[in-house]
Amino acid sequence: MQRLIPVLKKDNVELELIMLIRTILAASKEISFRVSQGALAGVLGSTLDENIQGEVQKKLDVIANQLLKGMLLDDDSVRAIASEEEDFVVTGTPKAPYIVAFDPLDGSSNVDINGQIGTIFTIYKAKDDVPDDSELQFAQKGDQQLCAGYVLYGASTLLVMTTGGPTRCYTLDSTHGGYLLTENNFEIPVRTKEFSVNIANYRYWPEKIQCYFDELLYQSDAFSGSSMRWNAAMVGDIHRIISRGGLFLYPQDTRDGNSNGKIRLLYEANPLAFLVENSGGLASSLGKAILEIQPTSLHQRVPVAIGSKEQVEYYNKVTR
Numbered sequence: 547m548q549r550l551i552p553v554l555k556k557d558n559v560e561l562e563l564i565m566l567i568r569t570i571l572a573a574s575k576e577i578s579f580r581v582s583q584g585a586l587a588g589v590l591g592s593t594l595d596e597n598i599q600g601e602v603q604k605k606l607d608v609i610a611n612q613l614l615k616g617m618l619l620d621d622d623s624v625r626a627i628a629s630e631e632e633d634f635v636v637t638g639t640p641k642a643p644y645i646v647a648f649d650p651l652d653g654s655s656n657v658d659i660n661g662q663i664g665t666i667f668t669i670y671k672a673k674d675d676v677p678d679d680s681e682l683q684f685a686q687k688g689d690q691q692l693c694a695g696y697v698l699y700g701a702s703t704l705l706v707m708t709t710g711g712p713t714r715c716y717t718l719d720s721t722h723g724g725y726l727l728t729e730n731n732f733e734i735p736v737r738t739k740e741f742s743v744n745i746a747n748y749r750y751w752p753e754k755i756q757c758y759f760d761e762l763l764y765q766s767d768a769f770s771g772s773s774m775r776w777n778a779a780m781v782g783d784i785h786r787i788i789s790r791g792g793l794f795l796y797p798q799d800t801r802d803g804n805s806n807g808k809i810r811l812l813y814e815a816n817p818l819a820f821l822v823e824n825s826g827g828l829a830s831s832l833g834k835a836i837l838e839i840q841p842t843s844l845h846q847r848v849p850v851a852i853g854s855k856e857q858v859e860y861y862n863k864v865t866r
């Protein structure tokens with residue numbers, strides 16, 4: 547089994563970027579250990595604090611955020627970071643080459659029920675024409691990502707990552723503590739009968755999206771035999787889709803604050819879109835490629851339709 551570093555070197559990834567990826571993975575191993583300890587380590591349950599999204603933070607949200615933030619700010623290749631759990635940009639080493647954005651713990655509502663959770667990260671080049679602490683550092687389109695990945699803390703701890711080439715999977719080997727290559731090049735099937743959505747939101751959706759689901763659920767034979775999966779952790783749903791295809795949807799809806807759905811562009815939609823598109827799938831928002839969206843704020847949300855090419859195309863065709 548090939549180790550991670552030789553694979554990245556073969557991909558001609560620059561050494562400084564490889565070292566930064568190592569920093570992120572060192573934090574992920576520590577998070578993986580804390581997650582596996584669960585109640586034994588007292589990491590379950592909520593804090594009394596809310597993040598900028600208005601969500602009550604889980605203890606593990608805070609622990610994972612502190613671990614990643616601490617290790618990244620100690621890394622002198624990092625100029626600034628942005629996190630779901632940080633209201634603002636946090637600056638690192640001046641003139642350093644990279645900026646990093648991350649969702650320290652995706653699927654927080656699964657923490658206390660031993661469900662799937664993960665860490666999502668993305669790396670960009672730092673900008674020299676804006677201040678280090680400015681949100682403009684992160685106002686870069688998703689197609690400018692140098693590297694994107696997630697670590698899934700499931701039965702195994704898996705790293706799925708791209709540096710612009712194939713999307714690959716590495717499994718954390720608990721015997722020697724390193725990530726070993728277990729999937730060299732994911733290729734998402736163009737169409738399946740699996741879809742993933744929180745169907746309980748149906749009443750709040752625009753009519754065209756309701757019609758799409760009416761057709762899918764009971765009107766059209768073309769969809770008979772479909773099955774739904776919902777992990778309540780985007781990282782887990784997207785991992786299933788990268789592994790065997792399907793469609794992940796988090797549409798806009800009519801509730802206050804949900805006009806763009808729930809998924810955050812910078813540290814959820816863009817990194818996962820980069821991974822899916824580099825596996826032959828499609829990632830769109832309101833019919834437009836997610837990777838081409840010009841970001842306007844750190845925690846902005848976007849409606850998403852991500853997954854198997856033909857399923858995304860059909861959804862966009864009937865809901866536009």
Ligand SMILES: O=P(O)(O)OC[C@H]1O[C@](O)(COP(=O)(O)O)[C@@H](O)[C@@H]1O
Nearest residue numbers: 651652653654655744778779780781
């Ligand atoms: O509450 P819902 O509608 O099931 O939403 C679940 C979605 O929210 C999220 O948990 C949001 O991410 P966080 O857990 O990082 O806040 C996604 O991973 C998941 O797809």
Ligand SMILES: [Mg+2]
Nearest residue numbers: 649652653814
């Ligand atoms: Mg998340």
Ligand SMILES: [Mg+2]
Nearest residue numbers: 630649651652
């Ligand atoms: Mg999160």
